[in-house]
Amino acid sequence: MATLPNPVDYAVPGFILLVLAEMLVACAADRRRYCPQDTLTSLALGFGSTIAGALSFGLVFATASWVWGYRLMDVPWTWWAFVLCFVLDDLAYYVFHRSAHRVRWFWASHVIHHSSQHYNLSTALRQTWTGFFSLAFIYRLPLFLLGFPPAMVFFCAGLNLIYQFWIHTEVVGRCPRWIEAVMNTPSHHRVHHAVNPRYLDRNYAGVFIVWDRLFGTFEAEREDDRPRYGIVKQLGSFNVLWAAVHEWVGIARDMWSAPWNAKLGYLIREPGWSHDGSRDTSQTIRARWQNQAAAEPSKEQQVGADHVQAA
Amino acid sequence: MNWLLSLGSLAGVLALGGVARLLRLGGSEPLAPEQVTERVQFEYNPFRVERMVIGLDGRAALVRATDGRLVAVKVHGAHPATRLLPGAPAVTTCGDLVVVDTGDRWFGPLRLRLDQAQRDMLRAML
Structure with missing residues (x-):
């Protein structure tokens, strides 16, 4: 061969x-x-x-x-x-x-x-x-x-x-438009590594960002929402071994303490899922953020309202 | 497995770690109330800060939300890292050093250097 x-x-x-x-x-x-x-x-x-x-x-x-x-x-x-x-x-x-x-x-x-x-x-x-x-x-x-x-x-x-x-x-900001349209770039991948609610679980591409555009998981980086990196529950440790295995330990602990009918869920459901709904997943974090954004008027709307009052 | 490449990679790892130290990369400013507030509101949204105590050295802070949640904040490298604390954390005091058990051995205990007024405030928060 x-x-x-x-x-x-x-x-x-x-x-x-x-x-x-x-x-x-x-x-x-x-x-x-x-x-x-x-x-x-x-x-x-x-x-x-x-x-x-x-x-x-x-x-x-x-x-x-x-x-x-x-x-x-x-x-x-x-x-x-x-x-x-x-x-x-x-x-x-x-x-x-x-x-x-x-x-x-x-x-x-x-x-x-x-x-x-x-x-x-x-x-x-x-x-x-x-x-x-x-x-x-x-x-x-x-x-x-x-x-x-x-x-x-x-x-x-x-x-x-x-x-x-x-x-x-x-170090690299944005690439030329045609590159950003087709290829995965530092800008697109910063979004992927961010924990901002807007950016969670977005931009999965390896080389071609077109897959995300095609399958509805694309999110562009925004100047007004600078990426914060890491994971939702930051590790808070520089221990190499713990970094390598912490989630496996978490799975084992959760499966051990969960009721029988929920054990498999801690293995195959999305990260953050819990049988009693006590934890956050990327969907719940995004939904809460969207609800708050909908409840609070945006800056543009506020400026518009001030304008109306002044008139 | 290419042993030469592995050894070369290991040497590269150690060399880059050394260069990062040599260049004095990293470092962090002492925690400021605005920064702590912004951080806990981002990570534990919604989180309305009721009280906060920041250690005199600015390396750690304890924050209480209006709904009773307690969050430990520590400087972790160049960034802050946080932990939501269990209901009533164990606290030990030795002089001006107050150690709050975060319940996470890898995150480690929160070490706060506090003056008397801050220790009183901390007691009221717990």
Whole structure:
């Protein structure tokens, strides 16, 4: 079976240099964009994720190859097959990423990436240790069934990961309009990492933001609602191990104490779901915020009312 | 697994951590009442602040809402982090240091350095 190099291996020196460059920019512009403890936690999680990924890759590749054995067609090793594979892999990533925010089982792995209150290039490297355990790779299985060779898919997945690195920054504001329309950009991804009610569970795209526009999950970044980063219940700890497993521990605790008919809900329902409705989900947070916004007149309306009174 | 790459990555991680310290990145201003109010209102909306006590060093604060909720705020790196406290948190006092148990061992206890007037106020809040 054909093999290809992992493009991420070649990108690592570039990652390090770009983080260094962003640190220098932060030093000149705003020192609070970086925090040494947060950066070390992110990078340690990234390093651990690489180790965990390397240890499980053999099994993932074997599974992919086994599924590929039942392929519907033979996809040739041509340039257009790579392009098609890259686009479809990005669609598979969108589906995975959306479920990673909507199903607590998958969120338990993905939350690690969101657990920093900072948004910089080191945040991009804050990756899961438990991706294999949560079976995140199942979202790529349809590609193998279609006939894309595993080596081609994993190569494209590596390129996808590399693309997503540079969008984790506050240094880049907005890109030209046509890029913002098609591609995932720092602006779009800042929205994704924000906990502002308006931005929760939006912009799941990996490379192409068109998936969000197509499936109704797109939200543009606004000047009057600056993103605040992290998770709804901030971690409040720089402990690497706790960052890696805290949601799994939370699931175990909730399932242990829940009544029998509710245990499964803590595994498969959205993060924040509780059987007695005592906790907040992204929907309840957004709904409350929308109700408040509807009850309070907007600034424009207030200005209009003042105008009428003055007249 | 490429061991050379792994070791190189590890060296890169440690080097970047060192550079971040060397450049003195991060840091935070002492907590201010407006900042604390804004933060708890954002995270625990709706939250109408009734009382608040901020430690003399500005590293931690305790806030009480009009509906009785208590929120611990601490400086966590360059940003504040908060915890909603259980009903009646355990409090221990040692001189001017008041330690409030947040019930979350990873978040840690809230350590407030308070003067006498602030300690009286804190007692009234709990």
